[in-house]
Amino acid sequence: MSTSPHSWRQYLGVFRYSRRAIELVWQTSRALTFILAIATLVAGLLPAAAAWVGQLIVDGVVAAIEADAGIPERLLWLVALEGGIIAGIAGGQRAIQTVQSLLRAQLGQRVNVMILEKAQTLQLADFEDSEFYDKLTRARREASSRPLSLVNRTFGLIQNGLSLASFAGLLFAFSPWAVAILVLAGLPQFFSEAKFSGDAFRLFRWRSPDTRQQMYLETVLAREDSAKEVKLFQLGPLLLQRYRDIFERLYREDRSLTLRRDLWGFGLGLIATLAFYATYAWIVMSTVAGAITLGQMTMYLAVFRQGQSAVSASLTAISGMYEDNLYLSNLYEYLEQPVSTGTGEATTGAIPNDGLRFEGVSFRYPGSEQFALESIDLHLAPGQTLALVGANGSGKTTLIKLLAGLYTPSAGCIRLDGTDLRDWDSTTLRQRIGIIFQDFMRYQLPVGENIGAGDVTHFQDEARWQQAARQGLADAFIEEIPGGYHAQLGRWFKDGRELSGGQWQKIAVARAFMREEADVLVLDEPTAAMDAAAEAEIFAHFRELTRDRMAILISHRFSTVRMADEIAVIDGGRIIERGSHDSLLAREGQYAHLFQLQAAGYQ
Ligand SMILES: Nc1ncnc2c1ncn2[C@@H]1O[C@H](COP(=O)(O)OP(=O)(O)OP(=O)(O)O)[C@@H](O)[C@H]1O
Secondary structure (H helix, E strand, O other): OOOOHHHHHHHHHHHOOHHHHHHHHHHHOHHHHHHHHHHHHHHHHHHHHHHHHHHHHHHHHHHHHHHOOOOOHHHHHHHHHHHHHHHHHHHHHHHHHHHHHHHHHHHHHHHHHHHHHHHHOOOHHHHHOHHHHHHHHHHHHOOOOHHHHHHHHHHHHHHHHHHHHHHHHHHHHHOHHHHHHHHHHHHHHHHHHHHHHHHHHHHHHHOHHHHHHHHHHHHHHHOHHHHHHHHHOOOHHHHHHHHHHHHHHHHHHHHHHHHHHHHHHHHHHHHHHHHHHHHHHHHHHHHHOOOOOHHHHHHHHHHHHHHHHHHHHHHHHHHHHHHHHHHHHHHHHHHOOOOOOOOOOEOOOOOOOOOEEEEEEEEOOOOOOOOOEEEEEEEEOOOOEEEEEEOOOOOHHHHHHHHOOOOOOOEEEEEEOOEEHHHEOHHHHHHHEEEEOOOOOOOOOEHHHHHHOOOHHHOOOHHHHHHHHHHOOOHHHHHHOOOHHHOEEOOOOOOOEOOOHHHHHHHHHHHHHOOOOOOEEEEEOOOOOOOHHHHHHHHHHHHHHOOOOEEEEEOOOHHHHOOOOEEEEEEOOEEEEEEOHHHHHHHOOHHHHHHHHHHHHOO
16 A cells, blocks of 8 residues: 555545534534543543553452452452443443434434525525535435434544553553554554545545436335326336446445455454454463563453454444545535625615616526527516517526526626616515416415415415415315315325316415515416416406506417517517517517417317
8 A cells, every 4th residue: 555645645534524523513512512522531541441450450369369368458449440430431431322312413403404504595506406406415315314423433433542542551561562563453454444435435426426316216216296107108117227227337336345345354454363362472471471460461351352342443433434424525515515695785776666677688597508598678667567478498487587586697687676686685676576487386385375475474364365365366266175275285294185287376376466565576377277268367367466566477378468568579589579469460470470370279
C-alpha cells in the first residue's frame, strides 16, 4: 500500500463526516452529547483499570498464601473495587445505550425538519433536476437512522480506541516492544478496512443513477396509482425483468468488492493474530522465568483478550461507516444546495392599476436547447380576460409558470402594476396571483380543506369553503357525499373516498375561487375532464366573479375561449395572433381554422 499524502487522505476519508455528525448531535442536544462523551470515556478507560486491579488481587492472593497469615483486609477492598469498576463499565455502557435511544428520536426529527425546511426554499427547477431530486429522496429515506448510526460508530471507535490506548499503557510496563508489535500488526488491517470502505463509498455514489432506476421500478410495480395500468398493459414481467437485470449487474460489482475486502481482511487479520499470540507466548515465558508476577500475567492476558475484541469492534465500526458517510455526504450536498432567494421588497406597484405586462419575454428550461417561449409581448388590464390557445406543447403552461414566478424569464421581463415581478416581495406577489394548474394537487385531506388550500389564511373557514364550492359548481356533489365538507378524500387514510376526474376538477376550481383578494386569477385547463356544459358554466361564473380583476384561462374548447375579451394564439412559443373572437374569425388565420375544425366536430 502506498503512503503518499493523497492515499492517506483516501484511507482516512472514512472519517470525513464524523465531525459533522457529532456537530449535528451537539446541536440537537448538548446535554445528551455531553453524557454520551462522559459515558464513552468511562466505558473506554475502565476496562484497563479493571485489568490492573485484577493484577493487584492475584498478586495479593499469592502473597497471602505465601505469608500464610489469614486473609488481608486490603484484598477484600480490592475485590470490592474491582466489583465497583465492573459496575461502572456496565453503567457507562447502559448510559451510552440510553442516550442513543433518546437521541435517535430527536436527531431523526431534527434531520427531517432540516430536510423539509430546505425543501421550502427550493425552486421548482430544483425539483425537476433528477440528480437533485434523487438527493432529496435519499436524504429523507434514512434520515432517522443514519446520522445517529455514524455518531454511534464514531463514539464506539473512540471508546475502543481509549481502551486500546490504556491497554497499551499497561503493556508498556512489560515492554515497549510488545506495544510496538501490537500496534504495527493491527495497522494493516485497519488501513485495509478503511480503504475498502472508501472504495465502497465511491462505488455506491457512482452507481446512484442505477439505484434510482431500481427504486423507480419498485415504485411503479407496487403502488396503487400505477397498479391499474401495469395490470392492464401487462407491464409487470417486463419491468420486473429490468429490475432483476439491474440487480444482477450491481450484485456482480458488490460481490467482487466484498470478496476482495474479506480476503484482505482475513489475510491481514492473520498477521495481527500471529503477532498477538507471539507476544502472548513471550508473556507466558517471562512469567515462568520469573520476570513478571502471576498477577501481571493475569492482567496482560485480560488486556489481550479484551484488546482483541476492541480491535475487531473497531474494524466492524469502520466497515459500517462508509454507508453512513454515503448518507451524510448526500444529506449535506442537499442541504448545501445554493438557493436563490427573492430580493424584491415592493408591496405596491410603481403604476397602480397598470395590470400585467409581458415585455419581450423569452424562456428556455434549464438544460434545454430550445426556447419554450420567445419574444412574448402582452398586456392585460384590470377587468380583462385573456384566453390562451395553442397546440399541445406550444408554451401556454410555461407562460403561466413564469407569471407565477416558478421560473424567471431568460430574457425580457414581466411587470405587475409597472413593477418587475423580481422586485416584488414574494409573499405579496403570491397573494396577488391565484393559479390552478392542469396538474393541480389532489390532497389527501378533507373536502373542505382541499378547497381551503386556495387561501391559507382561510384554510379552515367553512363559510368560505361553501361559498367557493358554490362558485366552482362543486357544492351539489359535495352535499351528497356522506360527511360533506368533512369527508376525507384519497385512499391513504381510513374511510377516504375517491372522486371522479371531473369532481376533482370542480374542487380545484373552487380552490381558485378561495382567492378573493388575488387580482390575477389563472385557470390552466383544470376543467378538461368536465363535460362541455359544466365547463362553459364555470367559465361564465369565473368571468362574472373576476369582473374587476384580471383573468387568464387556458382551454382547448372554443366554446369557452370565445368568452374572453382577448385571445392569444400561441404556436411554438410565439404569439402568432391576438384579438377578440370575432376579430380573429374575421382574420381567417390559425384561430379561425382551429375554430372551424372544432365546430365541424360538433355538427
Ligand atoms: N419542466 C420542463 N422542462 C423542460 N421542458 C419543458 C418542461 N415543461 C415543459 N417543457 C417543454 O416546453 C414546451 C412548452 O410546454 P408547455 O407545458 O408550456 O405546453 P402547453 O402549451 O401548456 O401544452 P399542453 O396544451 O399540452 O398543456 C414543450 O415543448 C415541453 O416539452
